[in-house]
Structures are given as structure tokens and as C-alpha cells.
Amino acid sequence: MAGFGVPSDAFARYHRLRGNDVLMVSGTDEHGTPVMVAADRESKSYVEIADYYNASFREDFRRLGLSYDCFSRTTTLNHERVTQDLFKTLYEHGAIIEQAQLVSFSATTGHTLPDRYIEGTCPICGYPEARGDQCDNCGNQLDPIDLIEPRSLIDGSTPEFRETNHLFLDLPRFADALRSWMGGHDEWRANVRNFSLRLLDEIRPRPITRDLDWGVRIPIPGTPRIRTSASTSGSTPSSATSRPASSGRPRPTTRTPGANGGRTIVRSTRTSRARTTSSSTP
Ligand SMILES: [Zn+2]
Numbered sequence: 001m002a003g004f005g006v007p008s009d010a011f012a013r014y015h016r017l018r019g020n021d022v023l024m025v026s027g028t029d030e031h032g033t034p035v036m037v038a039a040d041r042e043s044k045s046y047v048e049i050a051d052y053y054n055a056s057f058r059e060d061f062r063r064l065g066l067s068y069d070c071f072s073r074t075t076t077l078n079h080e081r082v083t084q085d086l087f088k089t090l091y092e093h094g095a096i097i098e099q100a101q102l103v104s105f106s107a108t109t110g111h112t113l114p115d116r117y118i119e120g121t122c123p124i125c126g127y128p129e130a131r132g133d134q135c136d137n138c139g140n141q142l143d144p145i146d147l148i149e150p151r152s153l154i155d156g157s158t159p160e161f162r163e164t165n166h167l168f169l170d171l172p173r174f175a176d177a178l179r180s181w182m183g184g185h186d187e188w189r190a191n192v193r194n195f196s197l198r199l200l201d202e203i204r205p206r207p208i209t210r211d212l213d214w215g216v217r218i219p220i221p222g223t224p225r226i227r228t229s230a231s232t233s234g235s236t237p238s239s240a241t242s243r244p245a246s247s248g249r250p251r252p253t254t255r256t257p258g259a260n261g262g263r264t265i266v267r268s269t270r271t272s273r274a275r276t277t278s279s280s281t282p
Pocket of ligand 1: 122123124125126127130135136137138139140
């Protein structure tokens with residue numbers, strides 16, 4: 001709440017007071033593994049879990065006085081159409097590529113198992129409760145397959161690691177354009193600009209599909225089973241055990257803050273400039 005709710009609300013209120021037209025929007029990310037895990041645990045359907053948390057967050061935010069103009073959810077038909085349109089446009093422009101990826105699966109349910117649902121012994125310091133994405137004892141980032149005796153945090157079973165083909169957003173393709181755009185922003189603080197430029201040096205294709213039956217269907221023939229992740233559908237990014245086949249030792253690409261949508265876009269039409277605030281803004 002302190003990370004995303006309060007700053008975006010203060011920012012929106014400030015621009016309303018300035019007389020700018022403000023549209024403060026957010027919503028719950030209801031697709032992906034966190035909802036599926038919760039549904040399995042509580043013996044409920046995915047829809048029931050999504051409905052419950054959407055209502056719960058909506059009520060919390062209303063009582064806290066957050067001034068959303070629109071608080072939506074990723075399970076609406078509108079969201080599906082926008083996501084598919086974005087996906088199709090990127091695909092037709094060659095910005096989506098196919099790569100092999102090592103993915104963790106639950107041996108029990110057959111569903112993908114995100115990094116943070118895997119625990120094991122850290123291969124670097126020997127800490128017995130290291131997570132699949134990082135070790136809280138030594139601070140190193142990890143891949144779940146590197147853990148000694150990995151186990152599912154959901155039911156203790158040993159995860160299976162399988163290489164499957166997925167679709168990736170070809171982010172390096174945009175690096176040069178972004179670099180020159182950032183170069184024109186002398187008003188940015190030096191540490192913000194340097195942080196952003198360093199990200200560009202390390203930018204890699206990002207997986208945007210999952211082996212799930214709960215998500216937005218990919219609008220490309222030949223991929224009936226695979227659904228988009230939240231990262232393309234515009235809400236909270238999801239985590240994946242990402243390992244493009246061509247690279248040596250890649251790292252998980254994102255950290256996942258939680259099941260609720262945490263990103264707010266505040267658009268000020270007077271300046272015609274979209275602004276984004278989120279908990280991960282440097
Ligand atoms: Zn460690």
C-alpha cells in the first residue's frame with residue numbers, strides 16, 4: 001500500500017488540484033499461478049478466488065480513500081481484447097520471437113510452478129530455506145534448478161524441470177531507440193538515468209507466455225494451450241523460471257510483488273504526457 005497506493009494517489013490528487021485532467025486506473029491481476037494455487041488450496045474455482053479478491057481489494061481501497069477513477073480486473077472481455085490486440089500487433093511487427101525455456105512444473109498438478117513457490121538448499125552458502133529466485137541468507141539471485149533438493153512450497157513435492165517453447169518479447173530490439181530517447185532527457189536525475197541505462201545494457205528477451213489454462217488466449221494459430229502472462233496483459237508482472245536455450249546462465253527476469261495489481265497509470269492530458277508510477281520506480 002505504501003509502495004504503490006499512496007504515492008500514485010498523492011500524485012493524482014496533486015494534478016487534479018493543478019487543474020489537469022487525471023485518469024487514475026488500476027485493477028486486480030486475476031490470471032496466473034497465484035490465483036490457481038489459492039483456488040487449489042481452498043478447493044474453489046479460479047473465478048471464485050478472483051471474484052473474492054477483487055471485491056476485497058476494491059473495498060479496502062475505497063475505505064482507505066484511494067481516488068481511483070477506474071479500478072478494473074484482468075478477467076474482463078475488454079482486457080482480453082486489448083491484450084490480444086497488443087500481442088497481435090507486436091507479433092506482426094516481428095517483435096515476438098520463439099525460444100526454448102526451462103520451466104518448473106509441479107509433479108502433483110502438472111501446472112507451472114513459479115520460482116517463489118520453490119524452496120531448497122542454497123548452492124552457494126548452504127542455507128536450507130533458499131527460495132527459487134533468491135537466497136535470503138547470502139542475497140544471491142538463484143535459479144530453482146540450482147537449488148539442492150528443491151521442493152514445492154505448496155505440497156513439498158519435487159518439481160520437474162522441462163524445456164518448452166515459449167514466445168518472448170524481443171526487448172533488445174528496442175534498446176537503441178530507448179537509449180537515444182533517454183539521452184534526450186537532461187532533466188532526469190543522474191542516478192535515475194544511469195540506472196535506466198544500465199538496465200538497457202543487460203536487456204534480454206522476456207517470456208510472455210505460460211503453460212496455463214487460466215489466462216488470455218494467444219491470438220496466434222498453433223498455440224492453443226498457451227496463455228499470456230500478466231506482463232503482456234498489463235498488470236502485475238509474473239515470475240518465471242526463464243532460461244533461453246541460447247544463453248549460458250540467465251537469471252529470473254522479474255520479482256513478483258503479489259496477486260493484486262500494483263501499477264497505476266496517471267495520465268495528465270493537459271501536458272499530453274503519460275506518467276507511470278509503481279512500487280519499482282527508481
Ligand atoms: Zn545462500
